[in-house]
Amino acid sequence: MIKQEDISKILDATEIVDVINAFVPLKKRGVNYIGNCPFHNEKTPSFTVSPSKGIFKCFGCGEAGNAVNFLIKHEHYTYPEALRFLANKYGIEIQEEELTDDQKTLQDEKEGLFHVTDFAQKYFADVLFNDQEGRNIGLSYFLERELTEETIRRWGLGYSKDKWSEFTEYAKKNGYTDEVLIKAGLTVSKEEQHVQYDRFRSRIMFPIYNIGGRPLGFTGRVLSSEKTKAKYVNSPETDIYSKSKVLFGLHLAKNAIVRQDHCYLVEGNMDAVMLSQNDVENVVASSGTALTIEQIRLIKRYTKNVTILYDGDSAGIKAAFRAIDLFLENGLNVKIVLFPDGEDPDSYCRKLPQEDFKTYIRNEAKNFILFKTNLLLEEAKDDPFKRSALIKEILNTISLIPDNIEKAAYVQQCSSILNMKEELLNNELNKVLRERYFKQKKEEKDKEKREDLRTDLPPDDFFNPKDDDGSNFISTPKAEKQILPETFPDEAQERKIIAILLNYGDKETTQTIVSESEEKKEETYLVAAYLVGDISTDQISFDNPIYQKIFDIYKDYLIEKEEIPDLNIFTNNQDKEVQNLVTTLLINNYCVSELWESRWKITIPDPECLERLNVDLKDSLLSLKLHKLEKKINIVKEKLRTETDLDNQLILLSEQKTLDKIKQIISNELHRIITK
Numbered sequence: 001m002i003k004q005e006d007i008s009k010i011l012d013a014t015e016i017v018d019v020i021n022a023f024v025p026l027k028k029r030g031v032n033y034i035g036n037c038p039f040h041n042e043k044t045p046s047f048t049v050s051p052s053k054g055i056f057k058c059f060g061c062g063e064a065g066n067a068v069n070f071l072i073k074h075e076h077y078t079y080p081e082a083l084r085f086l087a088n089k090y091g092i093e094i095q096e097e098e099l100t101d102d103q104k105t106l107q108d109e110k111e112g113l114f115h116v117t118d119f120a121q122k123y124f125a126d127v128l129f130n131d132q133e134g135r136n137i138g139l140s141y142f143l144e145r146e147l148t149e150e151t152i153r154r155w156g157l158g159y160s161k162d163k164w165s166e167f168t169e170y171a172k173k174n175g176y177t178d179e180v181l182i183k184a185g186l187t188v189s190k191e192e193q194h195v196q197y198d199r200f201r202s203r204i205m206f207p208i209y210n211i212g213g214r215p216l217g218f219t220g221r222v223l224s225s226e227k228t229k230a231k232y233v234n235s236p237e238t239d240i241y242s243k244s245k246v247l248f249g250l251h252l253a254k255n256a257i258v259r260q261d262h263c264y265l266v267e268g269n270m271d272a273v274m275l276s277q278n279d280v281e282n283v284v285a286s287s288g289t290a291l292t293i294e295q296i297r298l299i300k301r302y303t304k305n306v307t308i309l310y311d312g313d314s315a316g317i318k319a320a321f322r323a324i325d326l327f328l329e330n331g332l333n334v335k336i337v338l339f340p341d342g343e344d345p346d347s348y349c350r351k352l353p354q355e356d357f358k359t360y361i362r363n364e365a366k367n368f369i370l371f372k373t374n375l376l377l378e379e380a381k382d383d384p385f386k387r388s389a390l391i392k393e394i395l396n397t398i399s400l401i402p403d404n405i406e407k408a409a410y411v412q413q414c415s416s417i418l419n420m421k422e423e424l425l426n427n428e429l430n431k432v433l434r435e436r437y438f439k440q441k442k443e444e445k446d447k448e449k450r451e452d453l454r455t456d457l458p459p460d461d462f463f464n465p466k467d468d469d470g471s472n473f474i475s476t477p478k479a480e481k482q483i484l485p486e487t488f489p490d491e492a493q494e495r496k497i498i499a500i501l502l503n504y505g506d507k508e509t510t511q512t513i514v515s516e517s518e519e520k521k522e523e524t525y526l527v528a529a530y531l532v533g534d535i536s537t538d539q540i541s542f543d544n545p546i547y548q549k550i551f552d553i554y555k556d557y558l559i560e561k562e563e564i565p566d567l568n569i570f571t572n573n574q575d576k577e578v579q580n581l582v583t584t585l586l587i588n589n590y591c592v593s594e595l596w597e598s599r600w601k602i603t604i605p606d607p608e609c610l611e612r613l614n615v616d617l618k619d620s621l622l623s624l625k626l627h628k629l630e631k632k633i634n635i636v637k638e639k640l641r642t643e644t645d646l647d648n649q650l651i652l653l654s655e656q657k658t659l660d661k662i663k664q665i666i667s668n669e670l671h672r673i674i675t676k
Helices: 004-013 016-021 067-074 079-089 101-130 132-144 149-155 166-173 178-183 250-260 269-277 293-300 314-329 345-351 354-363 368-380 384-399 404-418 422-453 491-504 527-537 545-561 576-586 594-598 610-642 646-669
Strands: 027-029 032-035 047-050 055-058 158-160 187-190 195-198 203-209 215-222 232-234 263-266 283-285 305-310 333-338 508-514 520-526
Touching (some): 016 032, 016 055, 055 576, 067 079, 101 203, 132 203, 166 187, 166 195, 178 187, 250 269, 263 269, 384 422, 404 422, 491 527, 491 576, 508 610, 520 527, 527 545, 527 610
Parallel strands (some): 263 305
Antiparallel strands (some): 027 032, 215 232, 508 520
8 A cells, every 4th residue: 555645745746737638638728728538529628627726627528536536547547556657757756565553653743743833833923023022123124124014924924032942941831842842843952962942043934834834844034143143044854844845935826826827936035025015926935945846846836937036146147047957847938037236036126116026027037048048148258168168058958948849949049149050059959969868768777777676666466456445545436327416405505605615715805793792893714714614603504415525624624723624635535526526616617708808898807806705705605594594494484384383383483583584684685685
């Protein structure tokens, strides 16, 4: 059996468009991809793939799922075979064995690391706002850098006090052990000196979050000018935090990246925070480290279009050059914006008005290869040896582009810039490609030889059919007579609530709340928390058991873990009905024609805008309640019709009157007229 940890690694690394496109030609449409469904004959494409959500859905035959489900259905793999295929494709080593008791304990330890890191984030944030040292040093610094309190709270920024072990002692008083504090990288232990102290002291704190918004680690920046202190201190590698696999700010930027089909990449954390505050929401930071292949794959899950915003000094240019080959090799379209000397994205963003800055980064974005060619050409000048090295470097970069047509276009442009024959450049490019091909083949053969010498690999028949009893794997569904889905009285209303939960559960909503003193006030909640809390308080249940099951998962996560469940829980669910329903509700197969706005001047409001979401959420909840209420009223009326006891009749009439009054209130809120 494949360990759950390895399954998560495989699912995180898998790019569904990359997988499916090898079997089904896909074309981009909006944020999704479409193609002719491979599971039934069709002339008009109805097969939709969402790269951001990692799922597919055919609106013709109903097939749906993630990349694993696609391989099971299309290639007739078993569940473990599909995972092994993807692991091999993305170079992930898996251990196909039963989890030992120690390994199960390790999983519990990881959850403990999440809890203590979350505790630390809340502690540092509280110190920033409520401690005198935190306010005088940390908060004043952020405010001087023109960050608003809303931004500071949104990013969870904090401050660590200038005390050797204040956090460690406070965490211990709250039940956290020395072991978990040390493993989380929050406490440093010097055994030979028998001392323990806080890793972060007298620093402003930037929490590093995973995609789901859970704190994994921290970057602490010192504010003093003492040369003996490192400017930055980072959390060490832990069981939950790997710096090379995380992008700062992605948990907040991912939806904007998908919506705009574009990502801005900066180096520093403060750059990302400031740009986000100034309405450049689709921005992430590499946290000042060299960009890694894992980080690029994270970006590619949401878009193929990247603009790098780096400092205009030589260090910034070199950092940009290091990133280019990785981006191009992975099929991303890259541009670069360099800022004037002495400026970085943060400082220049504060110097210019918001719209002027956004215009600047749009207009100054240069094609990366042509930018690199012009820059190196300026350095080489008339030196023939430098020009020769320049040409080789440029052609090596072009050779990394997967698309042959794009390669040819860049060669043509470089030919004009370098004043060299296109034929000569193509010959040199082919030489580079041949050398890389033979080098790759040699490496593959060497790897095969090493693999042949290994004795610890599992046999090909490690997974026997008898092992796949359905308890751990998703087996290929057998052909059976199609059964029409059961319909329920409140189907439309229940379906709408679940759709909102899945698509917008992690967004914020502002609703008017009436207190016990009947005072109205505006409150902000996560959509999922608001929905689950309101429906649970009113003790509303769903008629459709599949909807109820999804709702219960959200409820359990919010109550027990105080977080929103990851969509993988649903798209990789062993319940096929849950899987199909979720993928259907997550993928929007419709888009508005460009003619609506360009020709007919008809604008469609963004469904994700706060105002639209607030109204939609309120109306959907009220509509569900109204339908449930009408069912109760009908039940009371039916009891009245058959009830003969006078006292019981009076009780029922009173109940009906109360229900009718509530119905009237809800109908008024929905602007509906009640007819007798």
